[in-house]
Amino acid sequence: MTRFFTSKRLMVLLASFILLAALVGLTLRERENPTWPEKMLIDAFGWMQGAVYAPVQHVAGFFEDMQHIKQLYEENAKLKANLNDYSSMRVRIQGLEQENKRLKEDLGLKSNSVSDLQLIAANVIGRSPSTWNSEVTLDVGTKDGVQKNMAVITANHGLVGRIYEVTPYHAKVLLITDKGKMGISAKVTSDELGYGILNGSSVDVSQTSKPMLEMSGIKLGAEKVKLGDSVVTSNVSDIFPPGLIIGKITSIENDKLGLTKIAQVEPAANLNNMDFLYVVNQAKTGQ
Structure with missing residues (x-):
């Protein structure tokens, strides 16, 4: 009970103080200089305002930060x-740029193709390190019109090899760099x-890269045969159409018997980096 009356008195005192401050404010509007009791009251009220304002500002600042x-x-x-x-x-x-480059090469190939060859586009999908210079696998097969012994070239006309094994959906290419199995009939143009x-x-590959x-x-x-030719x-090949580019001569000498x-x-085709090739749709009988 005593606490209730104490709290009630405090509330009455605070309300009276606020009322008094309000009255002082109203009377100050009519006078230029406040009396000393009014000054004390103004200061006390200012301190109370500051005590209340600071926490309120901190709370407001907290919510602003949030x-x-x-x-x-x-x-x-x-x-x-x-x-x-963006990524x-x-x-x-980048994919479109690569595709555009490839299509440009394709267009150049088709407009300047040897003997108006019919071509079957193919992607290289397999290559084993153990047979790196011997064979690659393509994603086309008999369902696409691929047959055994068809020539395989790049978009820049470079001869890559020939089809030596084919299934309905895949084909294996024997590369021209295979030792002893190709036997390509060739001709120096000069x-x-x-x-x-x-x-x-x-020749050791490590010496030529x-x-x-x-x-x-x-x-x-x-x-007339010389370096760079x-x-x-050739036109007597049993496998390949005539005129397919094979490469350029880098050295020439007589054999051991003279x-x-x-x-x-040096092959015209970059055999170390092949992603997209063409199968020449012109099979011939032979090996």
Whole structure:
């Protein structure tokens, strides 16, 4: 009971103080200088205002900070979303650029193709390190019109090899750099006597950074044959259409018996980096 009356008295005192301060404020409007009791009352009321105002400001500042943090979080989430969209767009653009480049090469191939060849586009889907210079696997097969012994080339006309095994959905390509199994009938374009047989070279790949070809059986009378000459498939080949680009001569010398010439040929096709190839739809009988 005593506490109730004490609290009640405090409330009455506080209300009286506020009422008195209000009356002082009203009377001050009519006078220029307050009396000393009014000054004391104004100061006391000011201290009370300060005591109440400071905590209120802290609380208000806390909620403002929370709102600012929320805004920063939302902005950060938007920036992350934009970054993800940008990354996805960049990947799509790179893919489109590669596809565009490939299509341009395809267009150049079809408009300048050898003997108006019919082509079957294919992706390289398999290549084993143990047979790196011997074979690759394509994602096309008999359902696409692929047959055994069809030639395989790049978009830049470079001969890659021939189909030696085919299923309805896949085909294996024997590369021109395979040693001993290809036996390509080839011709040096600079000399009408420059015929020979091409196989994978025995030159150490580590010395050239790429697999090479060896053209043997060139007649000694083919005097026009020189370094840098182009080598193509001949018109007497049992497998390949004539005129397919094979590569360029990098060295030439007589064989051990001095009866014919042997040339090292650098393939026109980049056989270390093949993703997209063409099967020439023109099979011939043979090996």
